[in-house]
Amino acid sequence: MNANVDVTNVVLKTNRLILRPFNEDDLEDLFEYASVEGVGERAGWKHHENIAETTQILEMFIKEKKTFAVVLKENNKVIGSIGIEKYGREESLSEFFDYKGREIGFVLSKDYWGQGLMPEALKGVIEYCFNELDYDFLLCGHFDFNTQSARVQEKLGFIPYRRLLFETRMDTQEKGILSLLVNPHKNIEFQFSHPETLLIK
Numbered sequence: 001m002n003a004n005v006d007v008t009n010v011v012l013k014t015n016r017l018i019l020r021p022f023n024e025d026d027l028e029d030l031f032e033y034a035s036v037e038g039v040g041e042r043a044g045w046k047h048h049e050n051i052a053e054t055t056q057i058l059e060m061f062i063k064e065k066k067t068f069a070v071v072l073k074e075n076n077k078v079i080g081s082i083g084i085e086k087y088g089r090e091e092s093l094s095e096f097f098d099y100k101g102r103e104i105g106f107v108l109s110k111d112y113w114g115q116g117l118m119p120e121a122l123k124g125v126i127e128y129c130f131n132e133l134d135y136d137f138l139l140c141g142h143f144d145f146n147t148q149s150a151r152v153q154e155k156l157g158f159i160p161y162r163r164l165l166f167e168t169r170m171d172t173q174e175k176g177i178l179s180l181l182v183n184p185h186k187n188i189e190f191q192f193s194h195p196e197t198l199l200i201k
Contacts, residue, residue, distance in 0.1 A: 002102060003102055003135055014120045018071040027054060030054050066085065068082045068125060070082060080106065080118065101138055126156060143174040153179050180200070
């Protein structure tokens with residue numbers, strides 16, 4: 001089942017980063033990376049074309065209380081986001097009926113790709129979800145063309161779980177992989193449904 005989440009008062013720190021809730025002062029930083037073509041498209045949404053669009057997204061981040069701003073310690077700049085999202089197909093994935101978890105979504109400014117920052121940030125969020133929120137599992141997806149995201153997930157221990165066709169916010173469909181990470185502190189053996197899309201043996 002989809003677990004509850006509220007990051008309102010949560011601040012996580014890693015070696016180079018601070019993960020905290022978004023606030024109104026983050027508008028310019030958010031627009032700076034979200035307006036670059038090819039950044040949002042890797043996550044299924046079109047890059048922002050104007051500051052008004054970014055304002056709407058920022059207000060949504062603040063209201064929904066499930067998205068961390070990824071902040072660089074050295075200059076206090078917001079360079080990305082990590083959302084603890086509801087996973088889809090909740091009613092049909094019977095293996096998760098008695099367990100609680102969420103799906104992780106992430107975006108990083110193009111200026112900071114290839115520096116190991118997103119794996120560092122995600123590791124902090126994963127530890128928070130498993131150690132503090134006591135989640136049983138996490139899901140994370142990527143489109144077939146986004147090999148960079150696939151490598152990040154693999155580094156963090158996510159196992160390819162299902163091959164799916166994802167609906168994007170651009171009203172398109174993309175082939176991709178949904179991966180699974182089980183809380184290592186728990187002894188969980190899932191009875192997987194829908195073998196036609198399953199990748200786990």
